[in-house]
Amino acid sequence: MNQPMEKYNFHEIEVKWQKIWTEKDYAKADDFSDKPKHYHLVEFPYPSGAGLHVGHCMGYGASDAYCRMKRMRGYNVLYPIGWDAFGLPTENYALKTGVHPTVATAENINTFKKQIKSLGYSFDWNREINTTDPAYYKWTQWIFLQFYKHAIIDGKLIEVADDDTVTERLAYQKEMPINWCPSCKIGLANEEVISGKCERCSTETEKRSQKQWILRITAYADRLINDLSSVNYLDKIKTQQINWIGRSTGAEVMFSIKNHKTGLTVFTTRPDTLFGATFMVISPEHPLIKNIANSIENKEEIDEYIREAAKKSDLERTEMNKEKTGIEIKGIKAINPVNNEEIPIFVADYVLASYGTGAIMAVPAHDDRDWEFANKYDIPMRQVVAPEVTYYKTKPIEGKPWVDRVVTESIIHDPRTNKYLVLKWKKQPWNTFITGGIEKDEDIIEAAKREIHEETGYKNVKLVKNLGITRPSFYAAHKDENRRAIFHGLLFELENDERDETDQSEKDIHDIVWLNRGDLTIDSIVCASFDYWMEALDNKEAAFCGEGIAINSDFLDGLSTDEAKTKITKWLEQHDLGKAAVNYKLRDWIFSRQHYWGEPIPIIHCQKCGMLPLDEKDLPLELPMVERYEPTDNGESPLARIDEWVNITCPKCGGSAKRETDTMPNWAGSSWYYLAYAMQERNTKYEIRNTDRVQPDENIFKQKKHELDYWIPVDIYNGGMEHTTLHLLYSRFWHKFLFDLGFVPTSEPYAKRIAHGIILGPDGQKMSKSRGNVINPDEMVKEYGADTLRAYVMFIGPYDQESAWNTTGIQGVHRFMNRVWNNQKLVTTQNDDKALLIKLNQTIVGISEDLENFGLNTVVSKLMEFNNTLEKVGHISTESYRKFLQLLSPVAPHIADEIWQKHEFTRTTEESSWPEADPNYLVGDEIEVVVQIDGKVRNRLTVSSTITDDELEQAALASARTQEFIGGKEIDKIVVVPKRLVSIATKG
């Protein structure tokens, strides 16, 4: 190849190879093979009018590189693509232009397809799916019907008869307040409301009551948490799922209401604090208000508050969270079942109707929200948990006996001088507050006063504040024992100077000193509870929400929080006053939308027979053509306007009936699409259509059982971080349901989930049209080529982090491609230099590992490093060059194939196998070793790579430079790290 190098004409090369790959059907996955399978899923795009986004390139390019490598390694790879095409943007477009969504979708898909193909991604187009294709959504509807026809009872899936109106179906209809977006005119799932605003248009949502279809995802809540332990997701994703489901364990407690038969049941995670409940709160929507309306003395006031609360949008309610409001229900009292205390009941909107029982017992001393509320409305608090403190100055000593005590610790304040009294000890270098043990049955205040009198002589002190109760552990040196003590902190005020002479024995021990607040510090005073007392002293106390030791709680006293929870729950169960209970933040999934462009819900409403599922053989229930797409103002779907579609005869009684007019949400079609890919090898072989050989009693999942058994689970699911809660949770839920039905072989759909970061605009801001910082992949392909764009999005930064687009960065990668192209001329028949062979083999090892771990930025940098070495060495053998092209091929497949072909290798790079490193060429003959002296690098030695530790140590010491830095000092220690370094520590 001595002719002058022709220019790197990437455009020509890329078009050429894309055509060849398509003709060869290179990416085709085979159902069943002797090869190991790899099912690699990327999130299928929503074909919007805006076209492909560089963010898509990030995910698809990374996965494409991975899949190409896997194919070279001999895997039967399934890497499919399709279209998640139902949804609002297309409907809005239709609304504006009158173009039917089907037409707009087809156009958009065309554009997307062209763009995706221009990037050379190796998708298996034989398995392309489209959620808006009736052949596809037939099965989305079919799965919905299965939800309707089944229930989970005692953890088991059972079938529910059509006329059964009692059993709780997995799909059910219910009148309920929904989040209504007045702009989109659509009901939103809780998940689609972001801090009170519509996820799509950011309009404030309203509450609206409407009949809605709901999927009972909560029936799977525990499994959705527990099964996370069996999958390989990023911890971040697992945590997000767990938090979203929000499982809390605790107890339900029944409070009775004085002079009423009705009770009030609450859910609490802290039943151990039951003795500290000083009031109760119910949500404004709570039925109790209706049930006992006649007993309420301030009914009007309450009604007004409820009306106000109902008017508030979710946004207002959350914004209001700075200041809690509420109102006491006068005329009724609740009775605390453990001590029969009468406590007031409030209505307040900080308690949510939708969580737990919609009512709480309020324990202001141990809950921030209750604390705030009690403070505002001046409700008494009672501490029932003492925080445990281990005193840092005198830590308990293992092996010493433990002694329990109850102690008062008093701080005396003199308001005239604003100083605090401490005892300055004579024999010990410390100060203390006035402490003393409490005798049996002695009043705490009296005991404290007695102690104050004994130790200071002051006769007239007045208790001004309870500083709290703590439970410190410490070592008491004078008795040589460990102590666990309940400390009562008390603040007294000195009323006058009237004082008795103290005993000589007291005078011998300590003096009395008055200090300013500023001189009371944790170091100057021996006091285990110092921080707690000072917080209270400075009026900065807060609810103690942590765990500790139960106090003021009768039979729970002395127990740890965990022990107390167990004991009180048992007690409640024994007395039929409550039970252990679990609650979730996760709500059931509101599954209906009042829109046109979605899957029709296949249900029939007959006046006589009630609700009926559409017969499965009548699926798919196709969307009718309409003229107008606007949702109706009363919130009904546009389908409700088409009389000839809505009105049908009841399949059961033959009378008049109506179709359900709600459609499914955007999430429906994507909840099972990965199964559809696996069930559709090619259109010629099998089409998912109701017109072909599906028997009435058969379904596609049964027919395609072998294919599903072969492909499922998805081995790697790569997508955006933004879908890691909702879509992932929904599809896991559907999959578990299908697993229960026996249609899929695993309980989890995705063995591994990875997520890529987003690409920001060059300004570091999220790309958006309005900011004008959008990078168009088409333009990048035109200017630099697909290979450069592919390599650049890999090189841009760590795969899972967000990164900003850098215009000069892509130029740098393009320069690399050009250099790769030009370096073809360096291929010779000469033998390779050893240095090049070593670099090559190290690169093979490094890239293989990095690709496997999605360390894509370093894959590219390692290719660059090798290229740099090649340029320095100046020549490369054909054999080594082939290996380099193979390593390059997943990242930049077009240029790799083109050069490969020019060098007249048969087959394409992809058809070749992944190179193996030669272990003989991973380390050179000579290595550089570092000598550290007293922790600093002082010397570098070039030694044989076979050197032993002893030889290395000797070589290090023998070096003149080493000796110079040791400078005659005595050597304390020498550490040799084999073939890496020698560390010499000198004395002094």
Added chain:
RNA sequence: GCCGCGGUGGCGGAAUUGGUAGACGCGCACGACUCAAAAUCGUGUUCCGAAAGGAGUGUGGGUUCGAUUCCCACCCGCGGCACCA
């Protein structure tokens, strides 16, 4: 507030079973080519210092022969959740 993640040159970022900090790329400087520019190629580029040397991975402490990596405390940034009892 709670949970999670992170903080390394002028910039994006490499390197963690503790073992040469700054790979690779960008930018910048100088040089070659050119009438000139762009492109390309070469050399250099953590900071201070002429050098010897010293300092250095958010801050402060600790463990160690040795810490970006481990431990403690703190500061800052980002992401998620947010009155979930």
